[in-house]
Amino acid sequence: MxxxxxxxxxxxxxxxxxxxxxxxxxxxxxxxxxxxxxxxxxxxxxxxxxxxxxxxxxxxxxxxxxxxxxxxxxxxxxxxxxxxxxxxxxxxxxxxxxxxxxxxxxxxxxxxRLPDIPEVDLASISLERMVVKADDASVDEALTSLAENAKDFKAREEGAAAEDGDQVVFDFVGKVDGEAFDGGSAEDYPLVLGSGQFIPGFEEQLVGAKAGEEKDVTVTFPEEYQAEHLAGKEAVFTCTVKEVKQPVAAELDDELAKKFGSEDLESLKGQIRERLEAEYAGAARAVLKRGLLDKLDELVSFDLPPSLVDAEAKQIAHQLWHDEHPEVHDHNHEGIEPTEEHTKLAERRVRLGLLLAELGQKAEVEVTDAEMTQAIMNQARQYPGQERQFFEFVQQNAQMQQQLRAPIFEDKVIDYVCELAKVEEKEVSKDELEKAVEALDDDA
Missing domain, CATH: 3.30.70.1050 (Trigger factor ribosome-binding domain)
Incomplete structure (x- = not known):
């Protein structure tokens, strides 16, 4: 040879x-x-x-x-x-x-060839970790929101007209061309007006109805309605209103706490506080991660493989195009040429990706089987009833495995770098954290 x-x-x-x-x-x-x-x-x-x-x-x-x-x-x-x-x-x-x-x-x-990655003095990096404590006002706000979700309904005064947000209990019979159709009838049906539970135009026509009234509601089924024999057709629903109820927020007491699996109200508040602070910590980590990546991007400079940059730029351009055209679900569209901005972002991503891969390799960072299994389980929840098929698909698809492994590996490398860097904790308000998170979106 x-x-x-x-x-x-x-x-x-x-x-x-x-x-x-x-x-x-x-x-x-x-x-x-x-x-x-x-x-x-x-x-x-x-x-x-x-x-x-x-x-x-x-x-x-x-x-x-x-x-x-x-x-x-x-x-x-x-x-x-x-x-x-x-x-x-x-x-x-x-x-x-x-x-x-x-x-x-x-x-x-x-x-x-992949470039030689320069050494980085991780101990020289200084970072700030935002810490937010859940104050009583935030806990009370979350508690009030839970009470709203757990609201009950009580009957309005006799003769009161139904308002948007009220619950109407009624019987109905739907007909198309004068003929009743399957699934178009029910008795004692509880419908919250404005919930969007029924087809467009239905609930609005029940606003103002009173208990004991009979009212015809005329609507047109959407063209893309799941039942093809009804799609695009006009229907008349004869509705007999039995009760009109107004929403009543649940009381902030031990009974409310028990509905959410807590022993008493104080225990529920404690759980809410922990959940809020976990959410704040997650948001603060995203801010810390962006700060670290910015520092690393400033510290290193090396040649980038043009093929990787080009592929990443095309992927960015393609994804952003679909974000702007959510109505397009397939890829049967004209090619999308990356802009200079796309290429600049691609260069940053490729540079940082290669650097993190090098740091992870030298630190012997690995994604465990247990971590992969958990990632697959989390993804499989998006396909209820098809979890088993999704597991089998991932097992047979190396590219899908890599897509699930990559973010886990990156997060573990980020944690490794943060352990070596100087990280100072700074207590801030919730508003300050929210502004920092919004800034991440602005810079994306």
Whole structure:
């Protein structure tokens, strides 16, 4: 095998590999010798088939395997000796397209190597961790919100008209073209007006209704309605109102606490306080992480593989386009060219990604099986009833596994860096933390 360097420019590398015909022939003979003891052929005992006959029978088939294995071995040897790590899969192609059996094989291999990452003095990095304590006002606000969600309804005075937000208990029969349809009738149905539970236009027509009244509600089913036989059709619902009830917030007492699994109101307040402070800590970590990434981005500078930057810029442009066009759910649209802003953001992401990967590798940071299982379980919850199929899909899909592993690895590296950096805690208000989080979104 002869290897000749043809390009060494920045991170770009290219080589010409030449596999001689003799090398290929030797590899084929090696494979035949290895298989000979197990081969049977008419007229010969097992393992006694002459090599010449074996070569005539199987040589052509083994030649392709021998060629691929020899080239793969040469590439692996090159990367071991050079220490190069390709940024993406190397491009490999034969250059003598008129090749025939008995000729040498000429191959061109090109790739972009990953850059050498400079050392970073992590102990020199100074960071600030925002700490927010849940005050009584925040706890009371959250408690009031729980009481709203746990609200009950009590009957309005006799003759009172239903208002938006009231609960109306009624019987109804729906008809299309004068004929009742399946699923269009119910008795003693409790409907909160304004909840959006019924099709558009229905609930608004019950505002002002009174107990004991009968009222026809006319609506048109949406064109995309799930029941095709009703889609786009006009229906008339004859509604008999039985009760009109107004919402009443639950009392802030021990009974409310028990509805949410606490022993008493004080225990519930304690749980709320813990939950709020956990939410604040999560938000503060996001701010700390951004601050750390900004510091790292300032500290390091190295050449970036153009292919990685280009791929990341295209991904950013594509994602932002879909964010601006949420009505488009597929990828059947024109190509989206990255802007200079997209490329600049891509350069930052690639630089930091390579740096964090290097730091994690040197620190021997690993994602455990338990952490991966938990990540898969969290993702699987988005597909109720299909959790098992999702687990199987992830097990068979290396790319999906990497997508789940990457953020876990990054967070563990961030934690490792924070342990070595100087991190000072600063107690701030909830408003100050919220402003810091909003700033993250503005800079994204």
């Amino acid at each position: 002869q290897v000749t360097e043809t390009l060494n420019e920045g991170l770009k590398r290219a080589y010409e590999l030449m596999v001689t015909a003799q090398e290929l022939d030797d590899k084929v003979n090696e494979k035949l010798l290895e298989a000979q003891p197990e081969i049977e052929m008419k007229g010969f005992r097992k393992g006694k088939v002459p090599m010449a006959l074996l070569k005539k029978q199987f040589g052509q088939r083994l030649l392709g395997e021998a060629m691929q294995e020899t080239i793969d071995a040469a590439m692996n040897s090159h990367f071991e000796e050079s220490g190069d790590r390709p940024a993406m899969q190397p491009e490999v192609k034969m250059t003598n397209e008129d090749w025939k059996e008995g000729d040498d094989v000429n191959v061109e291999m090109s790739y972009e």
